Amino acid sequence: MPKSSDTQAAPINTHTQPGYLASLVDPKELIPDLCQGRSVLWVILFSEALVIVLTLLSSGALDFSWEQFGMLSLYVQWMVLMCAAGLCRLRMHLPSMNINAVTGSAFTVIVIINLGLCLFTQWALNYFLFENLGWDWLLRNQLITAILAALLLHYFYVQMQSNLRARSELQSRVQALHSRIRPHFLFNSMNIIASLIHVDPDKAEQAVEDLSELFRASLKEAGSEVSLKQELELCKKYVNIEQLRLGDRLHVEWHIDAPDKTRIPLLTLQPLIENAIYHGIAPSPTGGKVNITLSYNDGRIFLQVKNPVTHTRQNNRKEQGNHMALENIRHRLHALYGENVMMATEQQAQQFTITIEYSYKDTQVNN
Amino acid sequence: MRNCESNMKILVVDDESLARARLCRFIETAELGDVVCQAQNGIEAIEAVEKFAPDVVLMDIQMPGMDGLEAAQHLSQLDTPPAIIFTTAYDEYALQAFDVQAVGYLLKPVRVDDLKTALSRLTKINKVQAHALNKSPRRSHISAKTHQGLELIPIENISLFRADHKYISVFHKLGELLIDEPLKELEDEFEGEFVRVHRNALVSIKAISGFEKVDDGGYALRLTGFDEAIPISRRHVAGIRKLVKGL
Numbered sequence: 001m002p003k004s005s006d007t008q009a010a011p012i013n014t015h016t017q018p019g020y021l022a023s024l025v026d027p028k029e030l031i032p033d034l035c036q037g038r039s040v041l042w043v044i045l046f047s048e049a050l051v052i053v054l055t056l057l058s059s060g061a062l063d064f065s066w067e068q069f070g071m072l073s074l075y076v077q078w079m080v081l082m083c084a085a086g087l088c089r090l091r092m093h094l095p096s097m098n099i100n101a102v103t104g105s106a107f108t109v110i111v112i113i114n115l116g117l118c119l120f121t122q123w124a125l126n127y128f129l130f131e132n133l134g135w136d137w138l139l140r141n142q143l144i145t146a147i148l149a150a151l152l153l154h155y156f157y158v159q160m161q162s163n164l165r166a167r168s169e170l171q172s173r174v175q176a177l178h179s180r181i182r183p184h185f186l187f188n189s190m191n192i193i194a195s196l197i198h199v200d201p202d203k204a205e206q207a208v209e210d211l212s213e214l215f216r217a218s219l220k221e222a223g224s225e226v227s228l229k230q231e232l233e234l235c236k237k238y239v240n241i242e243q244l245r246l247g248d249r250l251h252v253e254w255h256i257d258a259p260d261k262t263r264i265p266l267l268t269l270q271p272l273i274e275n276a277i278y279h280g281i282a283p284s285p286t287g288g289k290v291n292i293t294l295s296y297n298d299g300r301i302f303l304q305v306k307n308p309v310t311h312t313r314q315n316n317r318k319e320q321g322n323h324m325a326l327e328n329i330r331h332r333l334h335a336l337y338g339e340n341v342m343m344a345t346e347q348q349a350q351q352f353t354i355t356i357e358y359s360y361k362d363t364q365v366n367n
Numbered sequence: 368m369r370n371c372e373s374n375m376k377i378l379v380v381d382d383e384s385l386a387r388a389r390l391c392r393f394i395e396t397a398e399l400g401d402v403v404c405q406a407q408n409g410i411e412a413i414e415a416v417e418k419f420a421p422d423v424v425l426m427d428i429q430m431p432g433m434d435g436l437e438a439a440q441h442l443s444q445l446d447t448p449p450a451i452i453f454t455t456a457y458d459e460y461a462l463q464a465f466d467v468q469a470v471g472y473l474l475k476p477v478r479v480d481d482l483k484t485a486l487s488r489l490t491k492i493n494k495v496q497a498h499a500l501n502k503s504p505r506r507s508h509i510s511a512k513t514h515q516g517l518e519l520i521p522i523e524n525i526s527l528f529r530a531d532h533k534y535i536s537v538f539h540k541l542g543e544l545l546i547d548e549p550l551k552e553l554e555d556e557f558e559g560e561f562v563r564v565h566r567n568a569l570v571s572i573k574a575i576s577g578f579e580k581v582d583d584g585g586y587a588l589r590l591t592g593f594d595e596a597i598p599i600s601r602r603h604v605a606g607i608r609k610l611v612k613g614l
Binding site: 183184186187188190191192193194195196198199244245246247282283284285310 | 382383384385386388389392407408429431432456457474475476477
């Protein structure tokens with residue numbers, strides 16, 4: 001059971017890497033969906049505005065040149081509609097590739113369409129009106145198109161990035177919530193309570209109270225700090241519920257040596273215990289002992305949870321949950337205490353240990 | 368549904384005693400049948416089925432040792448397997464493996480009315496569904512029907528699968544038995560733990576103790592607790608040599 005290896009890092013850990021962003025979404029989404037009437041309408045309106053700007057710049061407001069406006073509109077509308085059609089096709093038929101390739105092909109499509117249109121315009125004017133626009137006109141046109149296309153694609157890229165960020169944030173919030181409220185735990189606890197109501201109403205009442213406390217804590221804002229005493233009470237409530245479920249398979253040993261007033265982030269220790277029980281005790285027919293150590297020494301907080309290793313053969317799915325929970329804790333501690341948080345896991349043949357250590361300065365504790 | 372006249376014999380399997388107690392209470396108070404036995408995990412469940420021949424098994428899915436899905440899969444090999452109703456707290460993806468319409472399952476906390484309904488339209492797991500279960504995580508045991516009943520061999524005790532005409536001989540710590548499964552499927556299921564060395568042989572990587580040259584120029588493998596050398600076919604030699612070096 002490769003618990004200690006961090007090869008399968010949780011997505012939350014990697015959400016700043018472009019690779020992860022790309023995996024969240026198809027790079028093709030860089031190109032907006034131009035196959036829809038509504039987006040084509042926007043493209044037309046936008047390009048008309050651009051045409052007005054260009055006409056105003058060259059002819060002024062009072063002498064607004066309707067002739068120039070008409071000619072430019074004709075050209076620009078042809079151009080953008082053909083580009084919209086080209087990009088629509090491209091988006092549909094592009095094989096999956098990375099973001100740079102998508103940008104490159106979109107850019108190429110636009111430039112080639114413009115080149116084609118330029119050549120056609122030159123030929124048409126020459127043929128029907130005997131007017132020669134010259135190579136300078138072609139070059140100018142191509143440069144303008146290339147610059148505008150680059151700006152536009154950059155805008156799309158930035159927009160996509162911000163969409164992705166929003167999406168990945170949402171996803172990690174959902175994951176965090178899910179890992180804090182394990183559905184399996186919830187429904188099994190409900191089942192136990194349903195059973196206890198008949199056998200032992202007092203215990204059932206106690207279990208409902210404990211479960212409520214746990215869920216109240218789960219719904220609190222992540223990162224809020226509580227006193228060590230509060231966190232420990234929460235852990236004991238959690239262990240009480242697990243004890244009801246697992247009976248004499250679960251033994252817990254507490255070694256607490258820190259002032260009650262020490263502040264620790266809410267739900268730091270509890271998920272570690274939950275992990276230990278979920279992976280070490282629940283899968284074992286005979287159960288075992290979870291060792292919990294918490295001490296405060298010389299401005300450092302030391303947390304350690306040990307559980308027996310159970311060799312099950314169906315653990316892959318669970319492994320991911322495990323990493324997620326650990327990564328969540330790591331992230332929360334990093335956010336609160338900066339980079340000096342040390343978190344280590346150690347996998348031995350019979351025992352799995354997780355250790356967390358971080359500097360903690362608090363006047364209340366030192367006094 | 369069998370035993371229409373007499374009471375239905377029910378086996379309750381769950382690792383949580385309070386969960387078992389609740390189901391037993393329902394069965395008793397609603398007079399749905401007789402609870403013949405309770406079991407705490409898949410292995411106990413199989414033993415209990417052989418001993419008490421229940422009509423129905425109420426089977427939890429997540430259990431230590433052997434889970435409910437695997438136990439159901441082994442049970443489906445029996446000549447007269449019991450009907451199985453799964454109970455689960457939150458595991459719906461495990462049940463996607465087969466058509467839930469055909470096999471009963473109940474969500475915990477179980478309602479007594481749902482239990483009644485499930486017991487009134489019992490179905491047995493058919494071969495197709497048992498096969499679908501096979502696609503779920505790899506088994507912890509191999510089961511074989513012998514004259515003593517269903518024999519369960521933990522995978523870690525097996526050193527060799529050898530195809531022999533129609534059947535496969537399973538060589539394990541305590542002896543040998545025959546099963547009827549394709550070698551290819553075993554190879555896929557236990558990839559990483561077992562390795563194919565010959566058209567007819569799949570050996571446990573853990574059991575490999577030596578790699579040697581034999582008289583006719585070929586190679587063979589030595590396995591712990593196994594006297595005979597296992598010949599390696601020519602196309603597997605390079606791969607096996609590399610594997611043995613890495614051990």
